[in-house]
Amino acid sequence: MLQVNDLRCARGGVPVLERVSFALNPGEALILRGPNGVGKTTLLRTMAGLQPPLSGTVDYPEGSDAYASHADGIKSALTVTENLTFWAQIHDRSVPETAYAAFDLHDLRDRLAGTLSAGQKRRLGLARLAVIGRSVLFLDEPTVSLDNFSVRMFADWMRDAHLGQGGCAVIATHIDLGLDVPALDLTPYIAAADADGGADAAFL
Amino acid sequence: MIALLLRDLRLSVRAGGGFGLGLAFFLIVVVLVPFGVGPDRVILTPIAPGILWVAALLAALLSLDRIFALDFEDGSLPLLATAPIPLEGVALSKAVSHWITTGLPLTCVAPLLGFFLNMAPGAYVWLLASLALGAPALSMIGTFGAALTVGLRRGGLLLSLLVLPLYIPTLMFGAEAVRRGADGSGVTAPLMLVGVITLGCFALLPFATAAALRINLR
Numbered sequence: 001m002l003q004v005n006d007l008r009c010a011r012g013g014v015p016v017l018e019r020v021s022f023a024l025n026p027g028e029a030l031i032l033r034g035p036n037g038v039g040k041t042t043l044l045r046t047m048a049g050l051q052p053p054l055s056g057t058v059d060y061p062e063g064s065d066a067y068a069s070h071a072d073g074i075k076s077a078l079t080v081t082e083n084l085t086f087w088a089q090i091h092d093r094s095v096p097e098t099a100y101a102a103f104d105l106h107d108l109r110d111r112l113a114g115t116l117s118a119g120q121k122r123r124l125g126l127a128r129l130a131v132i133g134r135s136v137l138f139l140d141e142p143t144v145s146l147d148n149f150s151v152r153m154f155a156d157w158m159r160d161a162h163l164g165q166g167g168c169a170v171i172a173t174h175i176d177l178g179l180d181v182p183a184l185d186l187t188p189y190i191a192a193a194d195a196d197g198g199a200d201a202a203f204l
Numbered sequence: 205m206i207a208l209l210l211r212d213l214r215l216s217v218r219a220g221g222g223f224g225l226g227l228a229f230f231l232i233v234v235v236l237v238p239f240g241v242g243p244d245r246v247i248l249t250p251i252a253p254g255i256l257w258v259a260a261l262l263a264a265l266l267s268l269d270r271i272f273a274l275d276f277e278d279g280s281l282p283l284l285a286t287a288p289i290p291l292e293g294v295a296l297s298k299a300v301s302h303w304i305t306t307g308l309p310l311t312c313v314a315p316l317l318g319f320f321l322n323m324a325p326g327a328y329v330w331l332l333a334s335l336a337l338g339a340p341a342l343s344m345i346g347t348f349g350a351a352l353t354v355g356l357r358r359g360g361l362l363l364s365l366l367v368l369p370l371y372i373p374t375l376m377f378g379a380e381a382v383r384r385g386a387d388g389s390g391v392t393a394p395l396m397l398v399g400v401i402t403l404g405c406f407a408l409l410p411f412a413t414a415a416a417l418r419i420n421l422r
Contacts, residue, residue, distance in 0.1 A: 050282055051422040067286045071279020075211070077218035082211075089207035090287045132287075 001026050001168050002047075002136050007056035008191065009039065009046040015054060015191035016042050022184060026135075026166040029158070031173060034186035040172035041069070043186070044138040047170065066134035070141055072125025076114025080105055080124055083113055084131050091132040099130040102157040104150070118145040126154055130161065137162070137169040143177065155179050205293045208284075212301035215274075222267055226306040227313065230263035234317045245322045252321035253331065253382035260310045260335060261342060261371050267306055268346040269363050271298050272354040272417070281354070285421055295413035296406075299340075299347040307339030323386065330385030334398055338378040341402040345370045348409045351416040374401050 001024055008018040016039035024030060032040045045051050047058045048067035074083055081095070088095045100106050103123040108116065113124060122145050129137060143151045155177045162169065163181075171177070216223040237255050241247055275281045284294055314335050315328045323331070349367035353359035381394035 045282075048282075048286055050285060063288055065286060067282060069279050069282060071277075073275075073278055073280035073283040075215055075278065075280070077215055077220060078211070082214070086207060086211045087283075087287075090284070090289055092288065128283075 001028075001060060002170070003057075003059040004047065005057045005059075007043070007046065007058060008054040009042050009051070010054050010191075011039060011042045017186060017189045018191040020056070020186075020189050024168040024170070026168060027163050029163055029169040029171060029179060029181040031171050031177070031179070031181055031183040032186060033172075033174070033183050038186045038190060040186060041140050044140050044170065044172055045069075048138045060136045064134055065136045065138065066129060066132055067138045068125065068129060068140060068142060070144065072121055073128070074113045074121055074124055076112065079110050079112055080116070081109045083124060084127060087128045088131045091134075093131065093133050095131050098161070099127045102130055102153070102161060103127040104153060119147060119150060122146055123150055123153075126157075130157065135167040137167065137171075139169060139171045139173075141173055142171060143173060143175055151175070152178060205289055205297050208289065208294060208297045209301050212298065213304060216301070216305045222270060223305050224309070226263040226266050227309045229266050230259050230310055230313070231317065233259040233262065234320055238320060248322045249324055249386075250383075252318060252323035253327060253386065254379045255321060256314055256317060256323075256331060257334075257375055257379040257382070260314060260339070261368075261375055263310055264302075264306050264339065264342040264346060265364055265367065265371075267302065268350050268367065269353070269360040271302055271347055271350040273350070273359070276354050281417070282421055285417070291414035291417050292410040295347055295351065295410040295417070298350075299344040299406075299410075299413075302347060303340050303343040307335075307343050311335040311339055323382075326388055327382050327386035330391050330395075331382045333391075334378040334381040334395060337395060337402055338374045338398045341374050341398075341405045342371060344402075344405040344409050345374075348413045348416065351413040351420065354417065355420045374398060377401070 003023045005021055007020040008015060010016060020043065022030060034040055046053050048065055084095045084099065100109065103126055105123060105127055108120060113121065116124065126142060143154060146154065158169065159179060234256065238248060272281065285291060311332065315332050318328055318331060346367055349363050352366060353363045356362065377394040377397040381391045381398065384391045384394060
């Protein structure tokens with residue numbers, strides 16, 4: 001479902017990762033690990049098509065990807081329901097009741113998103129993933145500011161509702177999600193310092 | 205696209221949305237002019253079309269940097285970029301919502317403000333017509349400028365420097381139409397040119413805006 005071949009990607013014109021290759025079948029997930037600055041976010045953004053790779057290919061069915069970053073894309077002047085409905089409409093879908101249940105948002109439905117705590121906002125941001133119905137997820141630190149209970153809630157949703165339904169996911173995280181999925185340490189893939197392809201090469 | 209438009213309109217009327225800010229600015233600038241140049245009708249009447257157009261243009265400029273900056277800050281923009289709606293559609297929707305929240309109200313109140321400047325009686329209808337034709341172009345050009353400067357800290361000033369020169373043709377022909385309307389001479393040529401500029405902007409700039417957004421999202 002997701003096929004990454006010999007991917008090489010750059011941040012700010014400097015190559016950070018190279019030779020990244022892996023493949024995921026429906027129902028599989030991959031955890032990305034590595035120290036800060038190793039290029040987890042860069043890799044996720046490249047795979048999501050927000051920036052072009054220096055070389056290599058990323059293949060998944062057209063229009064099946066979704067990206068979630070540190071920022072949740074939540075409008076604080078809209079209520080929880082309005083936020084979710086907007087993302088559902090953009091994706092030509094309606095908001096399933098299960099999305100509220102899966103992320104414990106039932107009691108918060110009519111609250112303005114601006115009045116939510118950081119953890120509640122994060123749950124709303126994650127609930128977006130349950131609403132838009134995309135099958136290939138690229139998640140960047142999805143559990144930041146979540147308590148242990150909410151992390152388990154997210155892991156349950158990921159296991160049962162997403163992977164269980166044939167979706168797949170690449171998740172960059174530093175904590176143990178309690179998901180039984182393989183992890184990929186990115187440290188061996190750090191691009192060589194003298195590798196060419198930097199932004200200056202054309203000017204030298 | 206309709207969903208995005210409705211969300212932006214809803215956001216603009218909620219707390220902190222800035223709806224009416226441009227309108228209030230327009231009102232104040234126009235009211236300030238008679239204080240500045242004196243209440244002499246002989247001076248005010250000929251400069252009224254130009255003042256109204258320049259003030260409308262500055263009022264439209266005021267809210268441009270919010271078009272993409274807010275979506276960039278809260279992370280909505282990359283999410284919209286990976287959504288099924290094309291970025292060209294996002295650009296068009298943003299321009300239309302800016303026009304509805306800024307250009308349209310400006311167009312509606314401009315004739316009223318013509319009174320303050322003792323505008324010639326024949327010019328009112330042409331002021332309305334030229335703003336109705338020209339204000340959408342201001343929003344579309346501004347959306348393009350906002351896409352170029354999205355993600356820059358304090359991009360607002362740079363945005364004004366980029367956008368104001370691009371406003372010149374619309375301003376020239378728009379104000380000329382009103383002036384000619386006041387004289388009673390033919391207004392067709394300048395009005396048509398304003399319309400041509402607006403149509404051209406809407407045909408080309410959504411693509412340029414989407415390209416600028418893609419680069420700035422990298």
